[in-house]
Amino acid sequence: MSATAGARKRGKPASGAAAGAGAGKRRRKADSAGDRGKSKGGGKMNEEISSDSESESLAPRKPEEEEEELEETAQEKKLRLAKLYLEQLRQQEEEKAEARAFEEDQVAGRLKEDVVSGGRVTQHLSAQIQAPASADIRVLRGHQLSITCLVITPDDSAIFSAAKDCTIIKWSMESGRKLHVIPRAKKGAEGKPPGHSSHVLCMAISSDGKYLASGDRSKLILIWEAQSCQHLYTFTGHRDAVSGLAFRRGTHQLYSTSHDRSVKVWNVAENSYVETLFGHQDAVAALDALSRECCVTAGGRDGTVRVWKIPEESQLVFYGHQGSIDCIHLINEEHMVSGADDGSVALWGLSKKRPLALQREAHGLRGEPGLEQPFWISSVAALLNTDLVATGSHSSCVRLWQCGDGFRQLDLLCDIPLVGFINSLKFSSSGDFLVAGVGQEHRLGRWWRIKEARNSVCIIPLRRVPVPPAAGS
Structure with missing residues (x-):
């Protein structure tokens, strides 16, 4: 059976199938050569583009860029950790201050509650x-x-x-x-x-x-x-x-x-x-x-x-x-x-x-x-x-x-x-x-x-x- 007759049996036009096959071949060649030209295909081709974008993110980088980024990341990391530590200290001190204030405010109420609920507070009346x-x-x-x-x-x-x-x-x-x-x-x-x-x-x-x-x-x-x-x-x-x-x-x-x-x-x-x-x-x-x-x-x-x-x-x-x-x-x-x-x-x-x-x-x-x-x-x-x-x-x-x-x-x-x-x-x-x-x-x-x-x-x-x-x- 010819390629054209097979395409008709599957319900697809022969020209479209051939074009898709050609586009696929061109894409594989372009990827191997570093060519990032856009495809002219439909939705299926758009999905393939999305996959290509993921592969781009994983592409190897130049050694100079990696060293530059590593140096910046180390400095930023130190600065970020220092800021985070200071923020944690500030939050802890605020929580302690709030807890102290809450306890002081509740002392009188707690004493009254103990009296009402049967605590050990004894009044000599x-x-x-x-x-x-x-x-x-x-x-x-x-x-x-x-x-x-x-x-x-x-x-x-x-x-x-x-x-x-x-x-x-x-x-x-x-x-x-x-x-x-x-x-x-x-x-x-x-x-x-x-x-x-x-x-x-x-x-x-x-x-x-x-x-x-x-x-x-x-x-x-x-x-x-x-x-x-x-x-x-x-x-x-x-x-x-x-x-x-x-x-x-x-x-x-x-x-x-x-x-x-x-x-x-x-x-x-x-x-x-x-x-x-x-x-x-x-x-x-x-x-x-x-x-x-x-x-x-x-x-x-x-x-x-x-x-x-x-x-x-x-x-x-x-x-x-x-x-x-x-x-x-x-x-x-x-x-x-x-x-x-x-x-x-x-x-x-x-x-x-x-x-x-x-x-x-x-x-x-x-x-x-x-x-x-x-x-x-x-x-x-x-x-x-x-x-x-x-x-x-x-x-x-x-x-x-x-x-x-x-x-x-x-x-x-x-x-x-x-x-x-x-x-x-x-x-x-x-x-x-x-x-x-x-x-x-x-x-x-x-x-x-x-x-x-x-x-x-x-x-x-x-x-x-x-x-x-x-x-x-």
């Missing part, structure tokens, strides 16, 4: 507290039965109280009026407004004031929107009465404990259950937590206080009380206070398995001569990161204590007269007042009934003695 007069105590009445628990919103604007009548009331701190009432729910009533159908034993509010949690004898934990008191959802899982609730500060992680001897962890924001921890040998009576991922529990009649390290799923066990440990509260991240029905109040350090200080018969004795029994300690509270502690019983008073000598002793400051069972105590965030939940009966039972007591929320102002100015100021 107890010596400044002045005993309030009985006429200064504000009494809020609205529950029909004994108050069992209460919480204060983080901004100190409102109080939530709950009682054996299964109701929850939100009070205005300023006016003392009811802002909202969550009524008792009837058992088995579907489609009705949600609420508790049995005694509410514990409550907790998140540190941002968004969520309120309440637990009752019916094994339920109800989650509410704190601002509107709207019911969000219900947590189930405990096998007995829910006796303690606490939010981890700065989060929406909720800890709960129960008479079923367990501690459970929940994520309120995601409406989810996380895990369950076991260890107590009897019904757990109370619980508290701060910003660390751990909580502390009062073990009731098993006679132990336990610190639960949630990530490690481990626990520290503390012994010291002789009776049932019914209440507990963290003072800071390193210390806590607890009370028992043997009348003792204990100060604990998390590094010691025994109390740093133990005040026996903290509220005195009751009964006939020869048959005296100590007043049960029914509630304790501590003003966060200070040395001020409050205890309640049914001895007709609330007592304020000073944690002295590095939390190694408890010194009585004053008595605040209040008749009835002091079932719950809470300090305001500012430390300007103490709120007490008072009832005719103990929050966990009906062993005694004090008829002259009033089921009420009592707001106790805490006035501070002016600190004298330092000499020479």
Whole structure:
């Protein structure tokens, strides 16, 4: 077959193919001779030109040009490295200066944050507290039965109280009026407004004031929107009465404990259950937590206080009380206070398995001569990161204590007269007042009934003695 006939069979004109072949031959000759003339071909020829340009960049250079370029490159390299080094030094010094300025600006804020989040900063406020007069105590009445628990919103604007009548009331701190009432729910009533159908034993509010949690004898934990008191959802899982609730500060992680001897962890924001921890040998009576991922529990009649390290799923066990440990509260991240029905109040350090200080018969004795029994300690509270502690019983008073000598002793400051069972105590965030939940009966039972007591929320102002100015100021 001829070349022309072959070209036609491939669908290309013979003249074009021949021209392309000739051009290819001319190009190879031109490259070998150093000729850089332009081709007259189409797109394919343009692609070949591009390849030629790459080969040109790789063409050998004259020795004189290489020496010249090498000398210039060496000088430029030295200059460039010197400039780069100086620039790096300048940037490092600027970063150090910015870091120092940032740290200095953050010192005050960090100290405040430590106080709020439960750091080790301890303020000695107890010596400044002045005993309030009985006429200064504000009494809020609205529950029909004994108050069992209460919480204060983080901004100190409102109080939530709950009682054996299964109701929850939100009070205005300023006016003392009811802002909202969550009524008792009837058992088995579907489609009705949600609420508790049995005694509410514990409550907790998140540190941002968004969520309120309440637990009752019916094994339920109800989650509410704190601002509107709207019911969000219900947590189930405990096998007995829910006796303690606490939010981890700065989060929406909720800890709960129960008479079923367990501690459970929940994520309120995601409406989810996380895990369950076991260890107590009897019904757990109370619980508290701060910003660390751990909580502390009062073990009731098993006679132990336990610190639960949630990530490690481990626990520290503390012994010291002789009776049932019914209440507990963290003072800071390193210390806590607890009370028992043997009348003792204990100060604990998390590094010691025994109390740093133990005040026996903290509220005195009751009964006939020869048959005296100590007043049960029914509630304790501590003003966060200070040395001020409050205890309640049914001895007709609330007592304020000073944690002295590095939390190694408890010194009585004053008595605040209040008749009835002091079932719950809470300090305001500012430390300007103490709120007490008072009832005719103990929050966990009906062993005694004090008829002259009033089921009420009592707001106790805490006035501070002016600190004298330092000499020479």
